[in-house]
Amino acid sequence: xxxxxxxxxxxxxxxxxxxxxxxxxxxxxAVDGVSFDIREGETLGLVGxxxxxxxxxxxxxxxxxxxxxxxxxxxxxxxxxxxxxxLRRWQSQAQMVFQDPDASLNxxxxxxxxxxxxxxxxxxxxxxxxVADDREVAGKRVHRAEGDERRxxxxxxxxxxxxxxxxxxxxxxxxxxxxxDRVDVTLHKHASAMREDxxxxxxxxxxxxxxxFYRYPHQFxxxxxxxxxxxxxxxxxxxFLVLDEPVSALDVSVQARIINLLExxxxxxxxxxxxxxxxxxxxxxxxxxxxxxxxxxxxELGPTEExxxxxxxxxTESLLSAIPGSMVETGERITLRGTPPSPRDPPSGCRFxxxxxxxxxxxxxxxxxxxxxxLDQLHSVFRARSNAEKGxxxxxxxxxxxxxxxxxxxxxxxxxxxxxxxxxxxxxxMPDDAxxxxxxxxxxxxxxxxxxxxxxxxxxxxxxxxxxxPEANDVGAGRTSRCLRHREEYEDPDAVIEQRYRxx
Amino acid sequence: MSDTLLEVENLRTVFHTxxxxxxAVDGVSFDVERGETVGLVGxxxxxxxxxxxxxxxxxxEPGVIEEGSIEFCGDELVGGNWDEHRGDIAIVFQxxxxxxxxxxxxxxxxxxxxxxxxxxxGQAATDAAIELxxxxxxxxxxxxVTEYPHQFxxxxxxxxxxxxxLACDPDLLVCDEPTTALDVTIQAQILELLDELxxxxxxxxxxxxxxxxxxxxxxxxxNVMYAGEFVESAPVDELFDDPKHPYTKGLLASIxxxxxxxxxxxxxxxxxxxxxSEPSECRFAPRCPHAFDxxxxxxxxxxxxxxxxxxxxxxxxxxxxxxxxxxPEDGVVADGGETA
Numbered sequence: 001x002x003x004x005x006x007x008x009x010x011x012x013x014x015x016x017x018x019x020x021x022x023x024x025x026x027x028x029x030a031v032d033g034v035s036f037d038i039r040e041g042e043t044l045g046l047v048g049x050x051x052x053x054x055x056x057x058x059x060x061x062x063x064x065x066x067x068x069x070x071x072x073x074x075x076x077x078x079x080x081x082x083x084x085x086x087l088r089r090w091q092s093q094a095q096m097v098f099q100d101p102d103a104s105l106n107x108x109x110x111x112x113x114x115x116x117x118x119x120x121x122x123x124x125x126x127x128x129x130x131v132a133d134d135r136e137v138a139g140k141r142v143h144r145a146e147g148d149e150r151r152x153x154x155x156x157x158x159x160x161x162x163x164x165x166x167x168x169x170x171x172x173x174x175x176x177x178x179x180x181d182r183v184d185v186t187l188h189k190h191a192s193a194m195r196e197d198x199x200x201x202x203x204x205x206x207x208x209x210x211x212x213f214y215r216y217p218h219q220f221x222x223x224x225x226x227x228x229x230x231x232x233x234x235x236x237x238x239x240f241l242v243l244d245e246p247v248s249a250l251d252v253s254v255q256a257r258i259i260n261l262l263e264x265x266x267x268x269x270x271x272x273x274x275x276x277x278x279x280x281x282x283x284x285x286x287x288x289x290x291x292x293x294x295x296x297x298x299x300e301l302g303p304t305e306e307x308x309x310x311x312x313x314x315x316t317e318s319l320l321s322a323i324p325g326s327m328v329e330t331g332e333r334i335t336l337r338g339t340p341p342s343p344r345d346p347p348s349g350c351r352f353x354x355x356x357x358x359x360x361x362x363x364x365x366x367x368x369x370x371x372x373x374x375l376d377q378l379h380s381v382f383r384a385r386s387n388a389e390k391g392x393x394x395x396x397x398x399x400x401x402x403x404x405x406x407x408x409x410x411x412x413x414x415x416x417x418x419x420x421x422x423x424x425x426x427x428x429x430m431p432d433d434a435x436x437x438x439x440x441x442x443x444x445x446x447x448x449x450x451x452x453x454x455x456x457x458x459x460x461x462x463x464x465x466x467x468x469x470p471e472a473n474d475v476g477a478g479r480t481s482r483c484l485r486h487r488e489e490y491e492d493p494d495a496v497i498e499q500r501y502r503x504x
Numbered sequence: 505m506s507d508t509l510l511e512v513e514n515l516r517t518v519f520h521t522x523x524x525x526x527x528a529v530d531g532v533s534f535d536v537e538r539g540e541t542v543g544l545v546g547x548x549x550x551x552x553x554x555x556x557x558x559x560x561x562x563x564x565e566p567g568v569i570e571e572g573s574i575e576f577c578g579d580e581l582v583g584g585n586w587d588e589h590r591g592d593i594a595i596v597f598q599x600x601x602x603x604x605x606x607x608x609x610x611x612x613x614x615x616x617x618x619x620x621x622x623x624x625x626g627q628a629a630t631d632a633a634i635e636l637x638x639x640x641x642x643x644x645x646x647x648x649v650t651e652y653p654h655q656f657x658x659x660x661x662x663x664x665x666x667x668x669x670l671a672c673d674p675d676l677l678v679c680d681e682p683t684t685a686l687d688v689t690i691q692a693q694i695l696e697l698l699d700e701l702x703x704x705x706x707x708x709x710x711x712x713x714x715x716x717x718x719x720x721x722x723x724x725x726x727n728v729m730y731a732g733e734f735v736e737s738a739p740v741d742e743l744f745d746d747p748k749h750p751y752t753k754g755l756l757a758s759i760x761x762x763x764x765x766x767x768x769x770x771x772x773x774x775x776x777x778x779x780x781s782e783p784s785e786c787r788f789a790p791r792c793p794h795a796f797d798x799x800x801x802x803x804x805x806x807x808x809x810x811x812x813x814x815x816x817x818x819x820x821x822x823x824x825x826x827x828x829x830x831x832p833e834d835g836v837v838a839d840g841g842e843t844a
Contacts, residue, residue: 260771
């Protein structure tokens with residue numbers, strides 16, 4: 001399966017919100033240059049913390065959001081720029097299952113109506129009829145199959161008719177009259193009867209019973225509601241499903257049943273999945289390959305088992321080590337500090353540099369590991385302060401030059417475990433060259449220039465990680481990883497983490 | 505380790521509805537000692553949260569504690585003595601946004617708790633609030649104390665909630681799914697924090713979750729809850745190495761990703777039933793892959809199993825000598841071939 005043709009090629013896809021706008025602020029870069037292939041019949045897992053852009057990426061691929069830049073190629077068509085009939089065709093091929101089944105099902109419709117809705121919206125059925133030579137296809141609810149569209153009915157040169165296996169009708173349901181240049185196809189069944197049959201078939205396919213047809217969503221448990229959501233997504237016989245956290249809201253025993261159902265459906269119908277989840281254990285079970293996202297970028301991509309057992313990127317390593325329990329034997333846990341920075345103002349250079357456990361440190365300072373962490377933290381506090389929305393009082397204080405001196409002092413005392421000396425000043429136990437930079441930055445912060453303070457720290461203690469944006473490096477075996485440490489001149493991330501966090 | 509903080513004995517919390525009486529918690533007993541973390545695990549609807557609320561005296565109409573005793577440091581709480589110990593037991597809920605008041609600053613909310621439980625006011629309260637925020641690992645606490653909950657990220661909000669809980673200076677902390685709404689990286693931070701606080705303050709912790717991984721990592725002792733009852737209790741290592749009850753085995757087996765590979769996940773069919781009457785049968789029997797005739801007519805008592813030194817108990821007839829059926833071979837879990 002791993003060598004299958006790409007079903008979808010995502011190329012440098014970007015989705016920005018508030019782009020420029022009237023005030024010309026920075027846009028939110030929710031998805032910022034993502035490229036990967038999704039292969040026919042595979043499950044690609046997409047993991048990352050909340051707010052990293054997973055869902056936006058899924059929605060942009062389906063053209064539910066308009067892409068800012070880049071393309072998504074399916075059968076050589078860029079689906080981000082299509083509209084009208086083409087778009088409707090793409091939408092019938094690619095569907096989405098949402099996280100919260102209760103929120104994504106209309107309370108006032110019966111389950112039958114919910115599953116039927118996409119059929120009505122797309123005026124289903126519209127059978128693709130394949131005919132030999134140049135003959136025309138005529139009749140209601142039929143059209144001539146184009147390109148590599150899936151054929152529902154095949155009429156060969158000598159008038160033989162066959163119906164695709166699994167198609168929503170049988171040979172007896174239609175009459176075909178092949179006469180010269182024209183093939184007349186007449187359906188005996190009314191569309192609404194066909195739709196009703198289709199819905200009942202779908203109910204059975206997802207493990208619900210016929211009597212559920214007339215029930216309302218509130219009468220269902222979480223697992224059953226999610227089955228309804230899956231049935232609705234399958235109604236138009238799509239080839240590709242974006243599953244957005246489909247089991248996150250479910251209990252573990254129910255979750256296992258839905259996962260089994262999804263795997264069965266994939267086998268049965270030859271579906272391709274993009275499986276979005278923040279639960280890494282679910283992704284490990286279901287995905288063939290996995291993409292790890294951080295702040296709008298894919299940091300690492302590769303076959304699931306390899307990525308889980310031997311992560312290349314420091315972010316993957318930290319994410320995996322955060323999973324509770326003994327699921328992954330990655331050794332000592334690396335706890336990432338804080339939360340990802342705002343996608344409106346991502347760190348310069350490598351996106352992950354502000355939290356990276358394997359960040360490259362400049363050689364000229366001999367500072368202890370703990371103090372390096374404190375310096376990183378001080379930097380992020382100054383940055384956060386300079387970006388914080390300021391209340392009127394803060395703004396007035398700033399204008400008048402009244403600054404809360406005590407908070408800067410307290411910050412230093414807390415982060416560096418420092419002590420006040422006799423005359424109220426603060427001295428940090430650090431080599432003089434490094435300490436003097438901290439004092440300078442603190443002075444700037446006391447004067448209200450927090451951005452300047454952050455910059456001063458960055459000038460001195462920043463490295464290539466905060467200057468250069470890493471490319472996705474090929475790290476072998478079909479894997480890529482976006483880290484500067486893969487360059488020859490630096491030590492591998494793995495070795496650095498081992499040495500910094502896992503040796504005594 | 506020997507001083508027991510909380511002693512729950514045969515607790516039964518019921519909800520009287522028009523139609524029937526629902527036994528949400530039906531005869532559970534457990535202890536929490538100082539410095540110990542006791543886990544409570546089970547599916548939704550098994551009665552975990554009602555147990556937690558019962559311990560805090562937060563069960564509202566139509567719910568009532570019908571039977572049993574809850575002793576805190578030797579004082580009986582059932583019957584309305586919670587007021588005397590208000591602040592000694594604190595709770596952290598799942599969703600921090602629901603626990604915080606959006607129109608007060610985080611500092612104000614911590615100070616409120618400090619005023620009520622420790623009588624601190626003014627600058628002393630502010631200083632204490634800043635200190636608490638620092639203790640729970642919020643950077644730049646002096647500045648953050650004047651901010652509102654919406655200015656905090658999800659992880660920081662949960663830290664703030666923990667700070668409020670700590671402002672009561674509790675002896676026992678009840679955590680009701682405190683990390684379920686959080687990302688795994690943030691979850692790791694919060695679990696680390698709770699562990700640290702517990703060691704510093706020698707807190708007893710009652711930890712409720714449906715995540716077996718979190719249980720394995722944080723607790724000392726685990727109670728597996730099903731339909732209002734504890735079906736298995738054991739020290740955490742013993743439970744994971746040698747689970748006895750078919751329900752426990754099913755729960756452990758249905759966790760995805762424990763092992764590599766494409767095998768089908770074993771599942772437990774059906775849903776947790778709602779218990780409305782005195783049990784005359786094993787409540788798990790309809791879903792149990794190993795159920796036999798007696799399971800439908802005899803209510804299993806808790807019996808000692810496994811390592812005799814481990815204080816490992818389960819309520820399952822498979823382990824009862826009176827019946828001939830014997831437990832399945834170790835390592836064999838529920839048949840994985842069932843369809844969904």
